[in-house]
Amino acid sequence: MPQGPECLSTILVQPFQQAAPYTMPTGYCGQPYNHPSQGQTCAQSQQMQHSVVPASSGNNLGAPLHPIVSYPSAPGSSQYGTLRSSQIAAGQPPVPTLMQPPPTQSSSQQYPQGNGATPTPAHQGYGAAPLSQTATVNGQSNAVQQHYDQNLQNPMSHYYARAPPISEAPDRERAPSGTPDTSVHSSPRHHPRGESSSTTTGSASPVPNSYESLEGGSYPDLSAPPTGVPPKQAPPFGYNYPTMHPAYQQNPTPRTDSSPSHGGYNPPGYQQYSQPFPSLSELSSALGGLSSVPDLEVETLRPVNLLQERNILPPKRTPPPEPNLSNDLRKVNCSPDTFCCTLTNIPQTQALLNKARLPLGLLLHPFRDLTQLPVITSNTIVRCRSCRTYINPFVSFLDQRRWKCNLCYRVNDVPDEFMYNPVTRSYGEPHKRPEVQNSTVEFIASSDYMLRPPQPAVYLFVLDVSHNAMESGYLTVFCQSLLDNLEKMPGDTRTRIGFVTFDSTVHFYNLQEGLSQPQMLVVSDIDDIFIPTHDSLLVNLKESKELVKDLLNALPGMFTHTRETRSALGPALQAAYKLMSPTGGRVSVFQTQLPTVGTGVLQSREDPNLRSSTKNVQHLGPATDFYKKLALDCSGQQIGVDLFLLSSQYSDLASLAGVSKYSAGSIFYYPSFHHIHNPSQRQKFQKDLQRYLTRKIGFEAVMRIRCTKGLSIHTFHGNFFVRSTDLLSLANVNPDSGFAVQMSIEESLADTSLACFQAALLYTSSKGKRRIRVHTLCLPVVSQLSDVFAGADIQAISCLLANMAIDRSISSSLSDARDALVNAVVDCLTAYRANGSNIQPSGLIAPSALRLFPLYVLALLKQKALRTGTSTRLDERVFAMCEFKSQPLHQIMRIVHPDLYRIDNLTEQGALHLNDSVIPQPPLLQLTAEKLTREGAFLMDCGSVMYLWVGKCCNEMFVRDVLGCPNYASIPSSMTEIPELQTTYSERTRAFISWLLESRTFHPAFYVVKDDTSAKTSFFQHLVEDRTESAFSYYEFLLHIQQQMPK
């Protein structure tokens, strides 16, 4: 029970079933708070109707039906039977349930069979990859903003003008974290010739009854009159291509030797089109390019003898390989930072893929912050009638009236509206529309894409206020951070906010506008949690802002002297679910220990003596399915749950993480958090919160990935729920989440020269707009094994492999996962040796494109997630696994293989000059102690952590001018930032570090590490090329690989 707060009225609420519903101990009601209205608030609260009415009953009557996510145990039979779907509780007829395989075996988390010591060809491999981010990202900010808008003063004519630069553009849809839009409005209402848009999807379409039909493939034929009967669930795309009407059937013409053109794309009649789609004319050259190998490819195929060539690390992070496409296609292709493939040359057949022994998969960062994004408002969102692909730069126009889908090859009509180009303000150039000029676009969606009207942004914070939590001091940091960022949280005038705190009981806060102060409601019956009042716990942020501020100012002090050590996290989460069910939204949970009372209780499962075990690690999976089931319930109600774990003790993250994994949430972990004793963690927590609270957010999202006919997606990685075969349900989507998918080749791609992939993310913006962000990636198809190797993106491959290994370590065992990683390298290098020509029989040879493969795999084996023999706390290991599964590629690669630079001697040689500042560019160093010297200072960038290691005999000028200390001995051991000194060295060093941080959304923890302190262990553990007691050095690993290869 909390201490009597200083300024809040508190009410103890008992379950309403009891005869005396509101037992209010005098200690909790009517305390003299020196406020005139006190008595009134108490009276008000006594009149409140406390009941366990399902949160959304009443709201949904007559509204479109929402899908219900089903899971194996029926709601009534689950251990928290009160969490049943609101529609059923409200007495509505059950809606058709979208069946989903049992979550534990759902395709979303399944590790493919056969990835063990002897991978089967069909699923062989692992993959991963990172991207370089940096200069090019920064460079984009200077790009010219394209902004097209209508001249409203002259509604009868189209007027689309280039808008002023970003800073002057209206910021109506600009997200706080900043993705300026390029918008194109094209509304037929203003069609000058008065043509009505007969092809508009408009309101004529039947109301879709599920997310499957929203984003999926089951719309009626657009040109046909609506039948009034909603279609049944569409067959999932990728598994069933409807038979086309003969008139539309455009079978690819067989490629002949005499015709260098790309067989499948040239239907008769295309040549007569006077203005061919520009890209199309380049297709043949793209194809031709494959036969004459360009220089770039020669370099990526150069055989490298790994045992001899030690300096294989490039001086800079290298960008992923460029797909071998024509310049025109390359120019419009999707950025690899958003969308990339492990193999930038797609093998023509599964047999060829098997030969290469490399994993085929995609890595996505679909909602990342963009500096430029074309936004299109159009009545008609043009999509393929057959597979529902959005029109994109890689379709072909047969003539002005017909376009051919690049994924399923169906020929579609070009709608009338599309004949007008809002950018050029001209007619008859459908191929110049922004949709076909940009591989990343965002559509403003019509009501066709909604199951219900867009909900407001709703944020609920669930805060641990037990003794342990108060000891850590996190609540003060959190409340201050939220106060600082309250105005910057994404949303509009409808935004709602609420708070729940918990220890052994659950506390709600009435923040209804008009109250003189926040009112605390304590629910002590945690076995059957209920919501004490319905309207005033999630309040309009704008209207109740002062009350919210009062609460945030009061909260840290309210529990300072609490002696309550127990934690009722499970009931608090159930309360959050009930509270949020009517609207959906985001729940942010802050937890500091194992949940010890109520449902969802967990026990300690970690044996500290086994932290260094070289054998298998136990308890990587959840101890209970409570958190996963709760997450699935949340997902069904469009609630995303983010978890912040701030804990010095084991808290069973393996179980807790389920609540975020399956509700598309984020997971943050601050081991040994203490607001005073661990300043570096406090800073990181503060900076993370700043980003977290202000970053863009999308609600009620679904994502579908489509690919060229013949390819199929079979395993998804990331935090989400797989709603149907291939539709990912994301209750929330944030710009910092990455996803990965594995693919196989079901049918030969011999009839096409290009393979395309399209990710469509449908979401509701924080301002209540339904939007669809579409990314399309185009890659060449190749028939030669050497081309497959040449296009291997080693960072993407390593990242996909890491995801697969994490799944494997949970579903099978850590040692299996580790073996599979080693085998991935052995198999690939064996395949290269067997098929390569001109390779020396001795040595360990890799094509240059894959020369970092053994190094990255060795680095993976030394990660906290996958290592053995080095002391690793179970929660830290599990968190590392969560990171691999949910971070974008470039972030993962920095974790796997950090960047090491010497920075005590930075010069201007080769420096970047950006905006009047000089950014030194020291070369990357190999991760080995051999590269360190006691005379130097070295910066290691591990993504979420940065270390500055200072050698004992470090240049005194550096110590003085950069660190601001008179000598080495006086450098404090707890230094966590570099002072701002007005010296050349300091400015150069800070410029370099800021430049490293610029493209990063989360701020890394920063540690200055002296050579003679115990902290140096954490620095040295990242030197992955060096031998440790339990792990190979890089050279030993190469020898190990060589031994494993068949002679």
Ligand SMILES: [Zn+2]
């Ligand atoms: Zn299609």
